Amino acid sequence: MTVNITKKMLLGACSLVAVSAVAHSEETAADAYVDDAGVEEIVVSAEKTTFANNATDSIMKDQEPDAASVLSVIDNLPGIFVSEGGTFGSDDWSTTLSIRGFTVSLSEQQVGMTIDGLPNGNSNYGGGAKANRYIDSENLARAVVSQGTADIASPSHEALGGTIDFVTSNPFEEQRFWASLSVGENNAQRYFFRYDTGEIASGTRAYLSYSNTTNDAWIGDAGGTTRDHFAAKIVSEQDEWTFTGRLSWDDTHENNYQRISLAQFEEDPDWDRLTDTITGIPYVDQVYRPGWGTLRENWFAYVKAEYEGDSFDFTVAPYYHKNEGRGDWIPPYLVAVTGGDEQSNGTIFGGSAAGSYTYTDSNGTPLAPIEGCTATLTFPYGGGAPANNPACYQTGAIPVGSYRHTHYAKTRIGATADAAYRIGEMNTLRAGIWWERSDRDESRDWHKVIDSMVGIEFDETAYWRQYDRNFITDTFMAYAEDTFEIGDLTLRGGVKKFFVDLERNDNFGNEATQSLESNSDILLSAGAIYNLTDNLEVFAGFSQNFAAIKDGIIEGQASATNPNIPDLEGETADNYDIGFRFSNDWLRATLTGYYIKFNNRITFVSEGDPIGGIDYLEEGEGTYLNVGGIKSKGVEASISADFADYWNIYSSLTINSSEYTETTAEVIEGNKVALAPEFQLVGTLSYFKDGVRAGVSAKHVGERYGDFANTQEMPSFTLVDAWVGYTVDENVIPGIQTIDVSLNVTNLTNKNYLGGGTPGSYFIGADRQVTANLTLKF
CATH class of the missing domain: 2.40.170.20 (TonB-dependent receptor, beta-barrel domain)
Incomplete structure (x- = not known):
């Protein structure tokens, strides 16, 4: 795949001439105010900073359902790619975000997130929490994305690719x-x-x-x-x-x-x-x-x-x-555990896996597959060994799992x-x-x-x-x-x-x-x-x-x-x-x-x-x-x-x-x-x-x-x-x-x-x- 940067820049420039968006402020920063009817309006513009930054506006919020994740609101800003596998961003496991080649995913955490300027505590799956864990969309005033060169005060130690506040x-x-x-x-x-x-x-x-x-x-x-x-x-x-x-x-x-x-x-x-x-x-x-x-x-x-x-x-x-x-x-x-300390309730603490077994007899004794059986399953992951296939066991074998x-x-x-x-x-x-x-x-x-x-x-x-x-x-x-x-x-x-x-x-x-x-x-x-x-x-x-x-x-x-x-x-x-x-x-x-x-x-x-x-x-x-x-x-x-x-x-x-x-x-x-x-x-x-x-x-x-x-x-x-x-x-x-x-x-x-x-x-x-x-x- 070859990217013709010049061609795409010309295409993008022509598109940008043809399309544009509302801006409600001539000054710096994005703010929220309440009009005479008491309706909150989000006023947006890039802040007057020495680095690139963009903020969401009310139209970006209107585009998403009220039930949507707050992460989805930033997806139209330049430099941002957000993908959420679940309806309304309802699965953290499948949520990924990319800014300028830096990612937040199951394997990488390279973009900082803050809530009202305070650190979210990392965005990884194992013990982290992205912004959708802290905010409902109705309670979001705006999201400000500092791509790359972020504010010096940003409290995050994973903000290689910038910060989203x-x-x-x-x-x-x-x-x-x-x-x-x-x-x-x-x-x-x-x-x-x-x-x-x-x-x-x-x-x-x-x-x-x-x-x-x-x-x-x-x-x-x-x-x-x-x-x-x-x-x-x-x-x-x-x-x-x-x-x-x-x-x-x-x-x-x-x-x-x-x-x-x-x-x-x-x-x-x-x-x-x-x-x-x-x-x-x-x-x-x-x-x-x-x-x-x-x-x-x-x-x-x-x-x-x-x-x-x-x-x-x-x-x-x-x-x-x-x-x-x-x-x-x-x-x-089931795992056959060796070593470790067995507790009074039967739980083994520590130790290591000496092997595993997939079928037992009625007494719970592990069974081996019938000798010479080569039948295998084809789903999932390309199929398993004969030990996973019930066809390789005598009638009455009991499947087990964890x-x-x-x-x-x-x-x-x-x-x-x-x-x-x-x-x-x-x-x-x-x-x-x-x-x-x-x-x-x-x-x-x-x-x-x-x-x-x-x-x-x-x-x-x-x-x-x-x-x-x-x-x-x-x-x-x-x-x-x-x-x-x-x-x-x-x-x-x-x-x-x-x-x-x-x-x-x-x-x-x-x-x-x-x-x-x-x-x-x-x-x-x-x-x-x-x-x-x-x-x-x-x-x-x-x-x-x-x-x-x-x-x-x-x-x-x-x-x-x-x-x-x-x-x-x-x-x-x-x-x-x-x-x-x-x-x-x-x-x-x-x-x-x-x-x-x-x-x-x-x-x-x-x-x-x-x-x-x-x-x-x-x-x-x-x-x-x-x-x-x-x-x-x-x-x-x-x-x-x-x-x-x-x-x-x-x-x-x-x-x-x-x-x-x-x-x-x-x-x-x-x-x-x-x-x-x-x-x-x-x-x-x-x-x-x-x-x-x-x-x-x-x-x-x-x-x-x-x-x-x-x-x-x-x-x-x-x-x-x-x-x-x-x-x-x-x-x-x-x-x-x-x-x-x-x-x-x-x-x-x-x-x-x-x-x-x-x-x-x-x-x-x-x-x-x-x-x-x-x-x-x-």
Whole structure:
């Protein structure tokens, strides 16, 4: 696949001339305000910064159903690719996100996420939590994406490719009660309630909200999602001080979607190879969808005190996060455990697998297949051995299986503090810190399926607790920045440094404590903005981004065969942005060029993998090394306009080229980065007048390589969304202030496509979803 960058730039430029989007602000930043009717409107524009950034607007929210994940709202911004395999983003396992060749997926966490400027606690599947775990779409004010060169104060140590800040809405100034109902395909149903107190004390207001969401899996006839979410927020404005407190709780049980190969997609693009019924054959039933589960509960709370004086500003924000959860799977065998400590309830702690068995006699004694039987199953995964096939056993043999639980738990406590001092009218000094202590547990236990012939119900008492580990991560970040204004020119320069200490403990006490230091060098950032005219500015920025070493590095290295922790450095990325921003009363446009060099990529290298052409590992060895790298370059653009009073047009363009810079393991120098889109084009046409809103939006994603070897080309696709809604604010029914009805159709043409995944295996994108919503405000 060869990308003609010049041709695509010309195509994109022509498209951008033809399409644009509404912009409601001529100044900086995206804000939310309440109009005279009490309806919250999201006002959006790129912030006046020395780096590329974009923010969502109300039209992007209208495009998505109220029940949708907040991650879906950012998908039309330049540089962004979001793929969610489940209806309304209802499966964290299949959710992926890409920015400029950096990804958040099952295998990578390279983009930072913050909630009201506070860290989300990483985005990985095993103990992480993306923004959709913290926010309902109705409570989202906006999402601000800083692609590449992010704000120096951003509290994340995985933000190699930038940061996404999800900003929650503030309470209304007047008392109000909301109630809304959403219904859709696949038995989707969602209730949402919110109560705004109005002013309960001088300058003080609050809200409480709750939602319940259920939906079936859109593939097949089994499995689905249930989600309960609660949020509360209070804001008090007292002279120069603003005090904010927020609490969210999210409890979710999701059945997963599975990755498939490109050949499987071409064979049947509507099936992810998980099944809907129990066959009584454990090898086949290991892909029974209800046995693939993600269970997560998240509590997140913070308080924030902000002071704004004549020349001095100060903010401090302590926070607390508790995450508990489980990942489920149904292995088609029971494990024969050797060693370990047997507890009084029969559970074996520790030890190792001496083998496994798949069928027993009536007394529970493991059986071997009939000698000479060669019959094998053909599904799934290409089929199993004769030991998995009931045809290779005498009549009366009993199939057995396990229900495997991987338990995740994490508690984070931390705080951020930021201060800014203005020296005269031209110079502002800013400094701040971020401190956090994360205490994460991960364990795995195996339960016997009670009767594999009839279902997946399991014995509550585990027969084996395979491992139990604890990880402590202490993070301290400090930064300082100086901003200087000389007429139309603004200059910015700053430094930042991370101190990250990681410790691993074996809760069984069988392995020594492992520790690893992951401090950064001093990280530099710089930038400039120059106002060419009142409406046009040019900006340029540079930053060194940093990702600390993850605790999985220690987990993988602490073993009897290789107990030593490697001498590693954290991953870094040098980001360069240069671009233009234009805005007036009706038109906005942005154009950004960027170059990113990702260094010190941590890669697991096995024996036989050549590093720099040299194979130097001893037989049987494997280790993590700083041997990887990526370089990305490209162009991002957006244009927006109000026209004909009630019409808005929006378009964004992304042209990206990301390549690996070193050869190691499966990665080949010069190959394109797997799963990174190279060409994206968005066009949106919307209408709003007298309470009626409607729109249609299309996004085209070009071909991508899906694997490291660049042998699998994932086909391009175009998705179309449409929506229509009507709001009545005239008290047509006594006691009801507002009635709103809407209909959203995502993937209008029911396009079959592959979304995200991991290199070589991909998730099917969700099919057409039609959702109706009714909202009443009292």
